Amino acid sequence: MIKRVRYLNILNNYKDKPIIKILTGLRRVGKSVLLDLFINELLDSNVKKDQILKLNFELPEHFEIQDYKDLSDRVLKWSEGKKGKLYIFLDEVGRVRNWEKAVNGFHTMDKFDIYITGSNADLLSSDLSTYLAGRYIEVLVHPFSFKEFKQLKPNANIKDYITYGGMPSIAAFNYDYEISMNVLRDSFNSAVLQDVVHRNKIRNSVVLEKLIDYVYNNTGKTFSALSISKYFQSQRISVSVDTILNYLNIITKAFLIYKVKRNDLLGKLVLKTEEKYYIADHGIREAIVGNNEKVIEMILENIVYVELLRRGYTVYIGKVNEKEVDFVAKKGKNIKYYQVSYLLETEKTRHREFRVYEHIKDNFDKYVLSLDKIDFSQNGIIHKNIEDFLLEEHII
Numbered sequence: 273m274i275k276r277v278r279y280l281n282i283l284n285n286y287k288d289k290p291i292i293k294i295l296t297g298l299r300r301v302g303k304s305v306l307l308d309l310f311i312n313e314l315l316d317s318n319v320k321k322d323q324i325l326k327l328n329f330e331l332p333e334h335f336e337i338q339d340y341k342d343l344s345d346r347v348l349k350w351s352e353g354k355k356g357k358l359y360i361f362l363d364e365v366g367r368v369r370n371w372e373k374a375v376n377g378f379h380t381m382d383k384f385d386i387y388i389t390g391s392n393a394d395l396l397s398s399d400l401s402t403y404l405a406g407r408y409i410e411v412l413v414h415p416f417s418f419k420e421f422k423q424l425k426p427n428a429n430i431k432d433y434i435t436y437g438g439m440p441s442i443a444a445f446n447y448d449y450e451i452s453m454n455v456l457r458d459s460f461n462s463a464v465l466q467d468v469v470h471r472n473k474i475r476n477s478v479v480l481e482k483l484i485d486y487v488y489n490n491t492g493k494t495f496s497a498l499s500i501s502k503y504f505q506s507q508r509i510s511v512s513v514d515t516i517l518n519y520l521n522i523i524t525k526a527f528l529i530y531k532v533k534r535n536d537l538l539g540k541l542v543l544k545t546e547e548k549y550y551i552a553d554h555g556i557r558e559a560i561v562g563n564n565e566k567v568i569e570m571i572l573e574n575i576v577y578v579e580l581l582r583r584g585y586t587v588y589i590g591k592v593n594e595k596e597v598d599f600v601a602k603k604g605k606n607i608k609y610y611q612v613s614y615l616l617e618t619e620k621t622r623h624r625e626f627r628v629y630e631h632i633k634d635n636f637d638k639y640v641l642s643l644d645k646i647d648f649s650q651n652g653i654i655h656k657n658i659e660d661f662l663l664e665e666h667i668i
Contacts, residue, residue: 437555
Protein backbone atom coordinates (compact mmCIF):
# COMPACT_ATOMS: atom_id res chain seq x y z
CA MET A 273 0.00 0.00 0.00
CA ILE A 274 1.40 3.40 -0.95
CA LYS A 275 0.47 6.74 0.56
CA ARG A 276 -1.49 8.72 -2.00
CA VAL A 277 -0.03 12.00 -0.86
CA ARG A 278 -1.94 14.28 -3.24
CA TYR A 279 -5.34 13.10 -2.05
CA LEU A 280 -4.35 12.84 1.61
CA ASN A 281 -3.17 16.44 1.46
CA ILE A 282 -6.53 17.51 0.03
CA LEU A 283 -8.42 15.63 2.77
CA ASN A 284 -6.17 17.10 5.46
CA ASN A 285 -6.77 20.59 4.08
CA TYR A 286 -10.51 20.08 4.55
CA LYS A 287 -10.31 18.12 7.81
CA ASP A 288 -12.67 19.47 10.49
CA LYS A 289 -14.01 22.08 8.08
CA PRO A 290 -17.82 22.36 7.94
CA ILE A 291 -18.02 20.79 4.50
CA ILE A 292 -18.77 17.25 3.34
CA LYS A 293 -15.91 15.52 1.54
CA ILE A 294 -17.14 13.38 -1.39
CA LEU A 295 -14.62 11.08 -3.12
CA THR A 296 -15.74 10.02 -6.59
CA GLY A 297 -14.10 8.07 -9.39
CA LEU A 298 -13.97 4.87 -11.39
CA ARG A 299 -14.92 1.67 -9.57
CA ARG A 300 -11.90 -0.04 -7.94
CA VAL A 301 -9.71 3.02 -8.33
CA GLY A 302 -8.74 2.94 -4.65
CA LYS A 303 -11.27 5.18 -2.89
CA SER A 304 -11.84 2.74 -0.02
CA VAL A 305 -8.11 2.32 0.55
CA LEU A 306 -7.73 6.09 0.52
CA LEU A 307 -10.29 6.32 3.32
CA ASP A 308 -8.30 3.75 5.30
CA LEU A 309 -5.08 5.70 4.76
CA PHE A 310 -6.74 8.87 6.00
CA ILE A 311 -8.20 7.07 9.02
CA ASN A 312 -4.67 5.91 9.90
CA GLU A 313 -3.52 9.52 9.74
CA LEU A 314 -6.34 10.52 12.07
CA LEU A 315 -5.31 7.84 14.54
CA ASP A 316 -1.69 8.98 14.32
CA SER A 317 -2.86 12.52 15.14
CA ASN A 318 -4.38 11.33 18.43
CA VAL A 319 -7.97 10.96 17.26
CA LYS A 320 -9.36 8.06 19.29
CA LYS A 321 -10.59 4.92 17.56
CA ASP A 322 -14.08 5.25 19.08
CA GLN A 323 -14.42 8.68 17.45
CA ILE A 324 -14.29 7.07 14.00
CA LEU A 325 -17.08 5.14 12.23
CA LYS A 326 -16.58 3.59 8.81
CA LEU A 327 -19.48 1.91 7.03
CA ASN A 328 -18.79 0.10 3.74
CA PHE A 329 -22.12 -0.53 2.08
CA GLU A 330 -20.66 -3.18 -0.23
CA LEU A 331 -20.00 -5.45 2.77
CA PRO A 332 -22.72 -7.90 3.92
CA GLU A 333 -22.45 -6.68 7.52
CA HIS A 334 -24.03 -3.38 6.43
CA PHE A 335 -26.64 -4.69 3.99
CA GLU A 336 -29.36 -4.10 6.60
CA ILE A 337 -28.88 -0.34 6.14
CA GLN A 338 -31.33 0.10 3.28
CA ASP A 339 -32.41 3.75 3.43
CA TYR A 340 -31.70 7.10 5.05
CA LYS A 341 -33.70 6.21 8.15
CA ASP A 342 -31.61 3.07 8.77
CA LEU A 343 -28.45 5.10 8.21
CA SER A 344 -29.56 7.85 10.59
CA ASP A 345 -30.46 5.33 13.28
CA ARG A 346 -27.09 3.54 12.91
CA VAL A 347 -24.98 6.70 13.12
CA LEU A 348 -26.97 8.39 15.88
CA LYS A 349 -26.94 5.26 18.03
CA TRP A 350 -23.15 4.99 17.58
CA SER A 351 -22.64 8.65 18.50
CA GLU A 352 -24.68 8.57 21.72
CA GLY A 353 -22.66 9.82 24.69
CA LYS A 354 -19.56 10.59 22.62
CA LYS A 355 -17.91 13.98 23.03
CA GLY A 356 -15.73 15.99 20.70
CA LYS A 357 -15.52 15.78 16.92
CA LEU A 358 -16.74 12.50 15.42
CA TYR A 359 -15.57 11.21 12.03
CA ILE A 360 -17.98 9.36 9.71
CA PHE A 361 -16.80 7.47 6.61
CA LEU A 362 -19.56 6.23 4.29
CA ASP A 363 -18.12 4.00 1.57
CA GLU A 364 -20.22 3.51 -1.62
CA VAL A 365 -23.08 5.36 0.05
CA GLY A 366 -25.07 5.38 -3.21
CA ARG A 367 -26.36 1.92 -2.25
CA VAL A 368 -28.44 3.55 0.50
CA ARG A 369 -31.76 4.99 -0.68
CA ASN A 370 -32.06 8.75 -0.17
CA TRP A 371 -28.77 8.76 1.74
CA GLU A 372 -28.42 12.51 1.18
CA LYS A 373 -31.26 13.20 3.64
CA ALA A 374 -29.32 11.48 6.42
CA VAL A 375 -26.02 13.12 5.48
CA ASN A 376 -27.64 16.54 5.37
CA GLY A 377 -28.97 15.89 8.87
CA PHE A 378 -25.54 14.85 10.14
CA HIS A 379 -24.01 17.97 8.61
CA THR A 380 -26.43 20.30 10.40
CA MET A 381 -25.55 18.76 13.77
CA ASP A 382 -22.02 20.23 13.64
CA LYS A 383 -20.47 17.35 15.60
CA PHE A 384 -19.62 15.16 12.59
CA ASP A 385 -16.81 15.41 10.05
CA ILE A 386 -18.19 13.52 7.04
CA TYR A 387 -16.39 11.63 4.24
CA ILE A 388 -18.23 9.82 1.43
CA THR A 389 -17.26 7.70 -1.58
CA GLY A 390 -19.20 6.77 -4.71
CA SER A 391 -18.50 5.31 -8.16
CA ASN A 392 -21.05 7.18 -10.22
CA ALA A 393 -21.54 10.85 -10.97
CA ASP A 394 -25.25 10.43 -10.17
CA LEU A 395 -24.03 10.65 -6.59
CA LEU A 396 -23.83 14.40 -7.27
CA SER A 397 -27.09 14.67 -9.20
CA SER A 398 -29.27 17.75 -9.29
CA ASP A 399 -31.56 16.22 -6.66
CA LEU A 400 -28.62 15.87 -4.32
CA SER A 401 -27.56 19.45 -4.94
CA THR A 402 -30.85 20.70 -3.51
CA TYR A 403 -29.92 19.06 -0.22
CA LEU A 404 -26.19 19.71 -0.11
CA ALA A 405 -25.65 22.77 -2.34
CA GLY A 406 -22.57 24.62 -1.14
CA ARG A 407 -21.96 22.07 1.59
CA TYR A 408 -19.64 19.60 -0.12
CA ILE A 409 -16.34 19.40 -1.95
CA GLU A 410 -15.87 16.75 -4.65
CA VAL A 411 -12.49 15.01 -4.85
CA LEU A 412 -12.12 13.02 -8.09
CA VAL A 413 -9.81 10.05 -7.44
CA HIS A 414 -7.80 8.90 -10.45
CA PRO A 415 -5.79 5.71 -11.05
CA PHE A 416 -2.14 5.73 -9.98
CA SER A 417 0.01 8.41 -11.55
CA PHE A 418 3.30 7.44 -13.16
CA LYS A 419 5.05 8.60 -9.99
CA GLU A 420 2.87 6.33 -7.85
CA PHE A 421 3.33 3.49 -10.35
CA LYS A 422 7.11 3.76 -9.94
CA GLN A 423 6.78 3.55 -6.16
CA LEU A 424 5.24 0.11 -6.66
CA LYS A 425 7.50 -0.88 -9.56
CA PRO A 426 10.75 1.09 -9.05
CA ASN A 427 12.48 -0.17 -12.20
CA ALA A 428 9.52 0.68 -14.41
CA ASN A 429 9.76 3.06 -17.34
CA ILE A 430 7.11 4.96 -19.23
CA LYS A 431 6.47 2.06 -21.63
CA ASP A 432 5.57 -0.20 -18.68
CA TYR A 433 3.09 2.43 -17.55
CA ILE A 434 1.72 2.70 -21.10
CA THR A 435 0.93 -1.02 -20.97
CA TYR A 436 -0.36 -1.46 -17.43
CA GLY A 437 -1.92 1.89 -16.56
CA GLY A 438 -2.65 2.87 -12.99
CA MET A 439 -5.42 0.70 -11.58
CA PRO A 440 -4.33 -0.28 -8.04
CA SER A 441 -5.75 -3.81 -8.16
CA ILE A 442 -3.06 -5.26 -10.44
CA ALA A 443 -0.13 -4.29 -8.21
CA ALA A 444 -0.88 -7.31 -6.00
CA PHE A 445 -0.03 -9.60 -8.94
CA ASN A 446 3.40 -8.02 -9.46
CA TYR A 447 2.27 -6.79 -12.88
CA ASP A 448 2.17 -10.25 -14.44
CA TYR A 449 0.79 -9.41 -17.87
CA GLU A 450 -1.82 -12.17 -18.33
CA ILE A 451 -3.16 -11.95 -14.78
CA SER A 452 -3.16 -8.15 -14.84
CA MET A 453 -5.14 -8.00 -18.08
CA ASN A 454 -7.71 -10.47 -16.73
CA VAL A 455 -8.10 -8.39 -13.57
CA LEU A 456 -8.52 -5.20 -15.60
CA ARG A 457 -11.14 -6.82 -17.83
CA ASP A 458 -13.03 -7.93 -14.72
CA SER A 459 -12.78 -4.41 -13.30
CA PHE A 460 -14.06 -2.96 -16.56
CA ASN A 461 -16.94 -5.43 -16.76
CA SER A 462 -17.86 -4.63 -13.17
CA ALA A 463 -17.99 -0.91 -13.91
CA VAL A 464 -20.03 -1.46 -17.08
CA LEU A 465 -22.47 -3.92 -15.55
CA GLN A 466 -23.00 -2.22 -12.20
CA ASP A 467 -22.60 1.45 -12.99
CA VAL A 468 -23.91 1.52 -16.52
CA VAL A 469 -26.19 -1.34 -17.56
CA HIS A 470 -27.99 -2.13 -14.29
CA ARG A 471 -28.16 1.40 -12.90
CA ASN A 472 -29.53 2.82 -16.15
CA LYS A 473 -31.64 -0.21 -17.09
CA ILE A 474 -30.06 -0.41 -20.53
CA ARG A 475 -31.62 -3.06 -22.73
CA ASN A 476 -29.41 -2.82 -25.78
CA SER A 477 -26.08 -3.64 -24.14
CA VAL A 478 -24.61 -4.72 -27.52
CA VAL A 479 -24.76 -1.15 -28.84
CA LEU A 480 -23.36 0.13 -25.54
CA GLU A 481 -20.39 -2.25 -25.74
CA LYS A 482 -19.70 -1.30 -29.36
CA LEU A 483 -19.87 2.39 -28.46
CA ILE A 484 -17.37 1.94 -25.63
CA ASP A 485 -15.13 -0.02 -27.98
CA TYR A 486 -15.37 2.81 -30.53
CA VAL A 487 -14.38 5.45 -27.96
CA TYR A 488 -11.50 3.35 -26.63
CA ASN A 489 -10.23 2.85 -30.18
CA ASN A 490 -10.53 6.56 -30.99
CA THR A 491 -9.29 8.10 -27.76
CA GLY A 492 -8.36 11.73 -28.18
CA LYS A 493 -9.75 11.93 -31.71
CA THR A 494 -12.37 14.46 -32.72
CA PHE A 495 -15.76 12.97 -33.50
CA SER A 496 -19.45 13.67 -33.08
CA ALA A 497 -22.47 11.59 -32.17
CA LEU A 498 -23.57 11.96 -35.80
CA SER A 499 -20.28 10.55 -37.11
CA ILE A 500 -20.58 7.59 -34.72
CA SER A 501 -24.16 6.98 -35.88
CA LYS A 502 -22.97 6.93 -39.50
CA TYR A 503 -20.16 4.54 -38.59
CA PHE A 504 -22.65 2.20 -36.93
CA GLN A 505 -24.89 2.37 -40.00
CA SER A 506 -21.91 1.28 -42.12
CA GLN A 507 -21.70 -1.73 -39.79
CA ARG A 508 -25.44 -2.37 -40.33
CA ILE A 509 -26.30 -1.27 -36.79
CA SER A 510 -29.16 1.20 -36.53
CA VAL A 511 -28.82 3.59 -33.60
CA SER A 512 -30.02 7.17 -33.28
CA VAL A 513 -27.86 10.20 -32.50
CA ASP A 514 -29.91 10.79 -29.34
CA THR A 515 -29.19 7.26 -28.13
CA ILE A 516 -25.49 7.72 -28.73
CA LEU A 517 -25.49 11.02 -26.85
CA ASN A 518 -27.38 9.42 -23.99
CA TYR A 519 -24.98 6.45 -23.79
CA LEU A 520 -21.91 8.73 -23.96
CA ASN A 521 -23.34 10.72 -21.07
CA ILE A 522 -23.99 7.55 -19.07
CA ILE A 523 -20.47 6.10 -19.48
CA THR A 524 -19.02 9.51 -18.66
CA LYS A 525 -21.00 9.49 -15.40
CA ALA A 526 -19.50 6.08 -14.61
CA PHE A 527 -16.04 7.73 -14.90
CA LEU A 528 -15.00 5.37 -17.71
CA ILE A 529 -14.35 8.31 -20.03
CA TYR A 530 -13.95 12.09 -19.86
CA LYS A 531 -15.49 14.54 -22.31
CA VAL A 532 -13.22 17.44 -23.24
CA LYS A 533 -14.54 20.62 -24.82
CA ARG A 534 -12.82 22.51 -27.63
CA ASN A 535 -12.40 26.27 -27.33
CA ASP A 536 -11.56 28.74 -30.06
CA LEU A 537 -8.61 30.50 -28.42
CA LEU A 538 -8.76 33.51 -30.73
CA GLY A 539 -12.52 33.99 -30.69
CA LYS A 540 -12.91 32.89 -27.03
CA LEU A 541 -15.82 30.64 -27.97
CA VAL A 542 -16.71 27.12 -26.86
CA LEU A 543 -17.11 24.92 -29.94
CA LYS A 544 -20.30 22.93 -29.51
CA THR A 545 -19.63 20.11 -31.94
CA GLU A 546 -17.03 17.39 -32.27
CA GLU A 547 -15.67 17.11 -28.74
CA LYS A 548 -12.95 14.69 -27.73
CA TYR A 549 -13.07 11.87 -25.22
CA TYR A 550 -10.26 10.48 -23.11
CA ILE A 551 -10.31 7.33 -21.00
CA ALA A 552 -9.90 7.05 -17.24
CA ASP A 553 -7.25 4.34 -17.39
CA HIS A 554 -5.25 3.34 -20.43
CA GLY A 555 -4.37 -0.02 -18.84
CA ILE A 556 -8.03 -1.00 -19.21
CA ARG A 557 -7.72 -0.11 -22.89
CA GLU A 558 -4.76 -2.51 -23.18
CA ALA A 559 -6.93 -5.20 -21.59
CA ILE A 560 -10.00 -4.79 -23.81
CA VAL A 561 -8.52 -3.41 -27.05
CA GLY A 562 -4.81 -4.23 -26.85
CA ASN A 563 -1.69 -2.84 -28.53
CA ASN A 564 -1.28 0.40 -26.56
CA GLU A 565 2.30 0.68 -27.78
CA LYS A 566 1.13 0.70 -31.41
CA VAL A 567 -0.82 3.89 -30.71
CA ILE A 568 1.75 5.29 -28.31
CA GLU A 569 1.20 8.96 -29.18
CA MET A 570 -2.50 8.62 -28.46
CA ILE A 571 -1.78 6.94 -25.11
CA LEU A 572 0.82 9.55 -24.15
CA GLU A 573 -1.74 12.26 -24.87
CA ASN A 574 -4.25 10.46 -22.65
CA ILE A 575 -1.68 10.11 -19.86
CA VAL A 576 -0.88 13.83 -19.94
CA TYR A 577 -4.58 14.75 -19.94
CA VAL A 578 -5.34 12.67 -16.84
CA GLU A 579 -2.19 13.96 -15.12
CA LEU A 580 -3.36 17.54 -15.63
CA LEU A 581 -6.73 16.65 -14.10
CA ARG A 582 -4.90 14.98 -11.24
CA ARG A 583 -3.02 18.21 -10.61
CA GLY A 584 -6.25 20.13 -10.27
CA TYR A 585 -6.47 21.84 -13.65
CA THR A 586 -9.58 22.41 -15.72
CA VAL A 587 -8.54 21.16 -19.15
CA TYR A 588 -9.88 21.88 -22.61
CA ILE A 589 -8.61 21.69 -26.19
CA GLY A 590 -7.60 24.93 -27.88
CA LYS A 591 -8.36 25.66 -31.52
CA VAL A 592 -6.19 28.26 -33.25
CA ASN A 593 -7.41 28.84 -36.80
CA GLU A 594 -6.92 25.41 -38.43
CA LYS A 595 -4.52 24.15 -35.75
CA GLU A 596 -5.14 22.73 -32.29
CA VAL A 597 -3.33 23.00 -28.98
CA ASP A 598 -3.67 19.57 -27.39
CA PHE A 599 -4.43 20.93 -23.91
CA VAL A 600 -5.13 24.27 -22.31
CA ALA A 601 -4.83 23.77 -18.55
CA LYS A 602 -6.41 26.39 -16.31
CA LYS A 603 -6.22 26.79 -12.55
CA GLY A 604 -7.49 30.07 -11.13
CA LYS A 605 -6.00 32.84 -13.26
CA ASN A 606 -3.05 30.72 -14.37
CA ILE A 607 -3.03 29.01 -17.77
CA LYS A 608 -0.57 26.52 -19.27
CA TYR A 609 -0.52 25.19 -22.82
CA TYR A 610 0.64 21.68 -23.76
CA GLN A 611 1.44 19.92 -27.02
CA VAL A 612 2.10 16.17 -26.76
CA SER A 613 4.17 14.20 -29.27
CA TYR A 614 5.88 10.79 -29.24
CA LEU A 615 9.23 11.90 -30.67
CA LEU A 616 10.48 15.09 -32.32
CA GLU A 617 12.88 13.28 -34.61
CA THR A 618 12.51 15.44 -37.70
CA GLU A 619 12.56 19.15 -38.35
CA LYS A 620 9.09 18.80 -39.90
CA THR A 621 7.69 17.31 -36.68
CA ARG A 622 9.33 19.95 -34.51
CA HIS A 623 8.01 22.69 -36.77
CA ARG A 624 4.48 21.27 -36.55
CA GLU A 625 4.44 20.99 -32.76
CA PHE A 626 6.03 24.37 -31.97
CA ARG A 627 4.32 26.38 -34.72
CA VAL A 628 0.86 25.90 -33.22
CA TYR A 629 1.77 28.55 -30.65
CA GLU A 630 2.69 31.28 -33.13
CA HIS A 631 -0.69 33.02 -32.92
CA ILE A 632 -1.04 32.77 -29.12
CA LYS A 633 0.42 36.06 -27.91
CA ASP A 634 -0.13 35.88 -24.14
CA ASN A 635 2.69 35.34 -21.63
CA PHE A 636 1.51 32.06 -20.13
CA ASP A 637 3.85 29.04 -20.22
CA LYS A 638 3.76 26.98 -23.39
CA TYR A 639 5.11 23.42 -23.48
CA VAL A 640 5.88 20.68 -25.96
CA LEU A 641 6.13 17.26 -24.31
CA SER A 642 7.78 14.22 -25.91
CA LEU A 643 9.93 11.21 -25.05
CA ASP A 644 13.06 12.85 -26.51
CA LYS A 645 16.01 13.23 -24.15
CA ILE A 646 17.38 16.19 -26.12
CA ASP A 647 16.03 19.62 -25.14
CA PHE A 648 14.38 21.22 -28.19
CA SER A 649 13.12 24.35 -26.39
CA GLN A 650 12.88 27.36 -28.70
CA ASN A 651 11.43 30.86 -28.93
CA GLY A 652 10.31 30.82 -25.31
CA ILE A 653 8.43 27.53 -25.76
CA ILE A 654 9.58 24.92 -23.23
CA HIS A 655 10.32 21.38 -24.35
CA LYS A 656 10.13 18.68 -21.65
CA ASN A 657 10.64 14.94 -21.56
CA ILE A 658 7.30 13.34 -20.68
CA GLU A 659 8.77 11.12 -17.95
CA ASP A 660 10.37 14.16 -16.32
CA PHE A 661 7.06 16.02 -16.56
CA LEU A 662 5.17 13.15 -14.92
CA LEU A 663 7.74 12.83 -12.10
CA GLU A 664 8.15 16.52 -11.31
CA GLU A 665 7.09 18.00 -8.00
CA HIS A 666 4.13 20.33 -8.06
CA ILE A 667 1.76 22.11 -5.74
CA ILE A 668 -1.68 20.59 -5.40
